[in-house]
Amino acid sequence: MLRRSKRDVNGVLLLNKPLGITSNDAMIRIRGIFHAQKAGHTGALDPLATGMLPICLGEATKYSQFLLEADKAYDVTARFGQRTTTSDAEGEIIKEAKVRFNEDVLLSAMNTFMGKQKQVPSMYSALKYEGKPLYEYARKGIEVPREARDITIYEFTLYGFDGRDAQMHVKCSKGTYIRSLIDDLGEYLGCGAHVIKLDRSQVADYPKDRMVSFEDIDRICDEAHAKGFAAFGALDALLLPVDTAVSKLPIITLSPDEGRAILQGKQLKVRPVNMLTTDLQPIRIYINTPSCGSVFAGVGDIKYDHLYPKRLISMSKIPLDTVTADPFMVSSGIDE
Secondary structure: OOOOOOEOOOEEEEEEEOOOOOHHHHHHHHHHHHOEOOEEEOOOOOOOEEEEEEEEEHHHHHHHHHHHOOOEEEEEEEEEOEEEOOOEOOOOEEEEOOOOOOHHHHHHHHHOOOEEEEEOOOOOOOOEEOOEEHHHHHHOOOOOOOOOEEEEEEEEEEEEEOOOEEEEEEEEOOOOOHHHHHHHHHHHHOOOEEEEEEEEEEEOOOOHHHOEOHHHHHHHHHHHHHOOOOOHHHHHOOOEOHHHHHOOOOEEEEOHHHHHHHHOOOOEEOOOOOOOOOOOEEEEEEEEEOOOEEEEEEEEEEEOOEEEEEEEOOHHHOOOOOOOOOHHHEOOOOOO
């Protein structure tokens, strides 16, 4: 049986991750469906969590770190009156108490968790200690030291409360563990709490209406195959451009000659870009080509009026002498 060769496909897929599958397994499945040479996800969701999981394919994998560091938003259902070992419904109950507060008290308690703060990650997180994820130690009953991390809670909204379960919305900075937030809230209120449902609704500024499920993808493949076509054209149309992964960064646009130099790894003296600083700052690089306009070339660092290459699109994909339009490299228009 002949093996189908992997494709050089590039872009970001917004997967609506289903319940019961790890983020890594979801990424592997998408890479297989697209026959992509390279793939990576941008921040793990637990098997019990659902929602937006940006999956980077091809050249987009170079910029996944920027999405790992992006702000995120979640819809969460918390159950009060029970604390568990894992801070979610999978764990064993280790504390039970009556819920003696009303909605006003809950809102007041939630307000104390707003803003910048320190958070100690859960022992059931994927953070590593001496090369192993914390959850591996936790499953063996081993407690290891964890450093408190700086996080920010931008929004903490209550949608509903029935005296036991609460529906909430959280917008937060990178590195925030929602299970730990709910566990801390339960301890603050004196009755314990754990997560029974968690859905990530936002990563950076990606539009929710561009999310697709595995069911959507299966349907697209079935429709194409029923017509006797390969599904790759329809699948590739689901991808967002590579530069959407770095849409928050400021922009600098280079001439073709400057672009050629930066793609060869040379640093450039450039005109000021209104972010003069003594520290290196990341910036999006575009090359103004004669045949297809502004083309995304990658990310560099800028300091004063000097630009240093950092993570660049493969030079073979930007042939400056004979540029051909490639949708994955064209500026997305998001936050520009």
